[in-house]
Amino acid sequence: MTKEKILITVKAYPTLSGKYGELVCVAGVREDGSWVRIYPIPFRRFQDYKRFEKYNWVEIPLIRNTSDQRPESFKAQGWEFNILEKVNTKNNWAERKKIVLKNEVYDNMSTLIEKANKNELSLATFKPTKIIDFVWEEVEKDWDPKKLENTIMDLKQRSLFEVEGFVKDFHIIPKLPYKFSYVFEDIEGKRSKLMIEDWETGQLFWNCLDYYKNEDTALEKVKQKYLDEFVSKKDLYFFIGTTKKFHGWAKNPFLIVGTFHPPRKIQKSFQFPDSE
Numbered sequence: 001m002t003k004e005k006i007l008i009t010v011k012a013y014p015t016l017s018g019k020y021g022e023l024v025c026v027a028g029v030r031e032d033g034s035w036v037r038i039y040p041i042p043f044r045r046f047q048d049y050k051r052f053e054k055y056n057w058v059e060i061p062l063i064r065n066t067s068d069q070r071p072e073s074f075k076a077q078g079w080e081f082n083i084l085e086k087v088n089t090k091n092n093w094a095e096r097k098k099i100v101l102k103n104e105v106y107d108n109m110s111t112l113i114e115k116a117n118k119n120e121l122s123l124a125t126f127k128p129t130k131i132i133d134f135v136w137e138e139v140e141k142d143w144d145p146k147k148l149e150n151t152i153m154d155l156k157q158r159s160l161f162e163v164e165g166f167v168k169d170f171h172i173i174p175k176l177p178y179k180f181s182y183v184f185e186d187i188e189g190k191r192s193k194l195m196i197e198d199w200e201t202g203q204l205f206w207n208c209l210d211y212y213k214n215e216d217t218a219l220e221k222v223k224q225k226y227l228d229e230f231v232s233k234k235d236l237y238f239f240i241g242t243t244k245k246f247h248g249w250a251k252n253p254f255l256i257v258g259t260f261h262p263p264r265k266i267q268k269s270f271q272f273p274d275s276e
Helices: 090-100 109-117 145-158 199-212 215-233
Strands: 002-011 015-017 021-029 035-041 056-064 073-076 082-086 123-126 130-138 178-185 191-196 237-242 254-260
Touching (some): 002 237, 021 145, 035 056, 178 199
Parallel strands (some): 035 073, 191 254
Antiparallel strands (some): 056 073, 178 191
């Protein structure tokens, strides 16, 4: 076990595990830019003082997750971690870009899939060449009944004990009734459609639904941010990762687990001096 300093860049939308209850998959980069996946983490059960944000540096004791073959997969050894400074967004995210883009940024999906199938990587930063669309599909509105039952039983058992740093009165997060995806092309013109598992995407949908009281409007507002705003005003990158189930063999095992979207640099136009 070693205590490592990780910049948190990814927090996926919570899901239910048949074994561990409600969990979040977290990922980030070390100071040298290399990727780390940290799973499982019962993030929403932490009290506020233990809830790190994206782009916080966190010191956390990690051990290899031996039940997961993916090379970047680790798990926390206990929950004694230190939340350090948050990397700011000054100068068009200069400090964040310095860290996040330190390692290779891929632009070819075929290269990434080949590397994943050889188990050389399962997390990467990807730069799409062209964004085609942002779409959604309706899915089951409720959690799998068996997983939900197991999670409720687990919570009842744990509620009998007071655990330092954990929320006692806990409520399971609602399942997203839609899955969101980007449709894009890579440097070779290969078109892909990848689902987005970013917690921010799901939370944006719930916030818009709460404000507008209409699902169609909420969906359009999510699209407006991820297609109109991110494509026209941001320098958009994807954080992509494989799923454990499909890693190493699927035609395309990747999902978008987060976005990196610093503002576009505005090119100042040259102005000729006034003639005298």
